[in-house]
Amino acid sequence: MTVHETPSGEIVPLVRISNVWKKRGANVVLKGVNLVAHQGTVVCLLGPSGAGKSTLLRCINAIELPDRGMIHLDGVAIGCRQEGDKFIRLSEREVSRQRADIGMVFQNFNLFPHMSVLENIIDAPMRVRGEGRAAATQRAHDLLGRVGLADKAKAYPRHLSGGQQQRIAIARALAMQPKLMLFDEPTSALDPHLTDEVLDVMKGLAGAGMTMIVVTHEVAFARQVGDVAAIMADGVIIEAGPARDVLTRPQDPRTRKFLAKSLQKQQE
Amino acid sequence: MTTNAATEAPDWPGPHASPERIVDPPHWGRWVALAAVVVGLAWIAYQLITNPGFQWDIVGRYLFDPIVLRGVAMTIQLTVLVMAIGVVVGVLVGLMRMSRDPLLNFCAHGFVWFFRGTPVLVQLVFWYNLAALFPQLSFGIPFDGPKFFEVSATAAISSFTAALLGLGLNEGAYMAEIIRAGLLSIDAGQTEASKALGHRPWQTFRVVVLPQAMKAIVPPTGNQFIGMLKYTSIASVVALHELMHSVETIYSRTYETMPLLIVAALWYLFMVSVLSVVQHFIERHYLKGWQAEVHTPLQS
Numbered sequence: 001m002t003v004h005e006t007p008s009g010e011i012v013p014l015v016r017i018s019n020v021w022k023k024r025g026a027n028v029v030l031k032g033v034n035l036v037a038h039q040g041t042v043v044c045l046l047g048p049s050g051a052g053k054s055t056l057l058r059c060i061n062a063i064e065l066p067d068r069g070m071i072h073l074d075g076v077a078i079g080c081r082q083e084g085d086k087f088i089r090l091s092e093r094e095v096s097r098q099r100a101d102i103g104m105v106f107q108n109f110n111l112f113p114h115m116s117v118l119e120n121i122i123d124a125p126m127r128v129r130g131e132g133r134a135a136a137t138q139r140a141h142d143l144l145g146r147v148g149l150a151d152k153a154k155a156y157p158r159h160l161s162g163g164q165q166q167r168i169a170i171a172r173a174l175a176m177q178p179k180l181m182l183f184d185e186p187t188s189a190l191d192p193h194l195t196d197e198v199l200d201v202m203k204g205l206a207g208a209g210m211t212m213i214v215v216t217h218e219v220a221f222a223r224q225v226g227d228v229a230a231i232m233a234d235g236v237i238i239e240a241g242p243a244r245d246v247l248t249r250p251q252d253p254r255t256r257k258f259l260a261k262s263l264q265k266q267q268e
Numbered sequence: 269m270t271t272n273a274a275t276e277a278p279d280w281p282g283p284h285a286s287p288e289r290i291v292d293p294p295h296w297g298r299w300v301a302l303a304a305v306v307v308g309l310a311w312i313a314y315q316l317i318t319n320p321g322f323q324w325d326i327v328g329r330y331l332f333d334p335i336v337l338r339g340v341a342m343t344i345q346l347t348v349l350v351m352a353i354g355v356v357v358g359v360l361v362g363l364m365r366m367s368r369d370p371l372l373n374f375c376a377h378g379f380v381w382f383f384r385g386t387p388v389l390v391q392l393v394f395w396y397n398l399a400a401l402f403p404q405l406s407f408g409i410p411f412d413g414p415k416f417f418e419v420s421a422t423a424a425i426s427s428f429t430a431a432l433l434g435l436g437l438n439e440g441a442y443m444a445e446i447i448r449a450g451l452l453s454i455d456a457g458q459t460e461a462s463k464a465l466g467h468r469p470w471q472t473f474r475v476v477v478l479p480q481a482m483k484a485i486v487p488p489t490g491n492q493f494i495g496m497l498k499y500t501s502i503a504s505v506v507a508l509h510e511l512m513h514s515v516e517t518i519y520s521r522t523y524e525t526m527p528l529l530i531v532a533a534l535w536y537l538f539m540v541s542v543l544s545v546v547q548h549f550i551e552r553h554y555l556k557g558w559q560a561e562v563h564t565p566l567q568s
Contacts (some may be wrong), residue, residue, distance in 0.1 A: 063460050092469045110461035114479050114557045122464035123475065156557040169461075169533025176465060 020069035103173030163194030339514025348553030358443025392434035
């Protein structure tokens with residue numbers, strides 16, 4: 001993995017979120033969020049529901065567009081371009097090219113039900129990247145092996161368990177060979193006994209050096225796998241730092257309250 | 269009452285063994301209804317055979333009459349073309365209605381409002397008599413600007429084009445609603461997942477949304493198709509020789525009304541039956557991935 005540096009020797013983060021604001025109707029969802037994710041690190045976003053974690057994540061691949069502020073991936077602005085002092089929205093067509101480099105995994109898997117597992121995985125590499133069927137299929141089988149579902153290539157998503165579907169969804173995102181992976185509460189829709197199989201795949205991915213931004217309620221996972229933990233509440237990041245510090249010795253009383261609550265839930 | 273501890277897995281019990289077999293109650297009503305249906309069918313068959321009013325010999329004589337066959341061909345041609353126009357217009361208008369662009373939305377609304385809100389009969393006659401309003405059809409700058417080409421309306425609008433425009437645009441308005449309903453039935457997460465993979469907007473529509481929406485679009489479209497097959501008979505008001513008008517021209521001359529109506533009915537029944545079979549296979553195709561058991565897709 002390459003680490004990008006400016007001529008002055010400063011390390012450029014893979015993702016830089018600068019002062020992002022987002023309104024939905026009269027409701028201000030994001031209130032000036034700043035966050036960076038460096039190459040090869042895992043950033044976990046935690047916080048009570050309604051804090052704006054998912055919205056922030058969805059702004060990173062321009063599925064939603066911020067009203068103010070900028071998000072850069074590898075130094076390139078996402079979703080808009082600068083002309084003088086004006087920022088102009090890119091067309092969906094232009095944005096789609098940027099999204100191809102950003103993998104995303106959803107809470108509800110969102111596999112395409114009318115396609116087999118293999119078709120789900122090879123469609124975008126072939127259609128978006130223009131890869132040949134043989135190469136795309138070869139990599140799909142490799143990825144299926146990696147998520148432990150080598151025998152499911154011909155199955156349809158409906159016939160798989162939630163945990164299996166989510167692992168296929170991860171394989172589908174990885175097939176695009178993304179620079180960055182976004183996870184939006186990947187285990188929240190799963191039965192408790194199925195979450196581990198998904199978290200294990202994510203741990204493997206982090207170990208292989210993938211840059212990941214993960215919205216999650218799994219504090220234990222964040223503590224174990226996360227390099228950085230950022231706690232959000234009411235549209236702002238109230239605390240961010242090395243995951244072990246933030247999640248074991250939180251400074252902000254709201255973080256302490258949130259962590260105590262989720263610990264309580266886990267013990268129930 | 270006895271208790272027994274089974275030492276091995278028991279065999280399926282015989283007919284008189286305990287526990288008792290559970291059976292359905294007798295369906296006396298069903299037998300009575302069956303008798304009534306049999307009697308009714310027998311009466312219909314008896315009438316069909318013995319009632320001389322049906323004039324089966326005349327039915328047989330006209331069933332493959334060249335005029336009738338030409339009518340059948342015209343009905344098929346008109347139905348297929350009208351539905352093609354309907355689907356194309358319907359997809360365009362349906363997409364426009366779902367667009368966030370207020371102007372597109374307004375135009376689509378207006379189209380559906382007008383063409384669904386006025387009788388087809390009026391639309392047909394209107395197109396047929398277009399010459400009364402616009403004697404010359406021209407392509408150019410409106411409000412008396414220069415014209416690039418010009419043609420007389422009576423030459424441009426035949427019975428056939430009037431029927432195509434009248435029925436096609438009307439069908440487009442209905443198809444737009446059917447297609448919109450189908451597209452709305454697809455979860456927003458599907459679009460998001462497709463976008464996240466880098467699909468361009470058209471790819472998201474073509475590859476992810478439309479194939480799934482087809483599951484909801486095909487059955488009502490089949491309905492429209494079958495309805496349109498018979499509804500084309502309304503084009504007889506603009507003197508188009510489709511099936512219904514063809515048999516009319518014969519029986520208005522020979523007064524063999526009943527047998528010729530039977531000829532038309534038999535042809536419509538036959539065409540609708542073929543369409544129903546086709547619809548069944550199209551529906552099966554779009555159920556791919558939704559069947560209960562795992563099996564290989566029908567076709568790709």
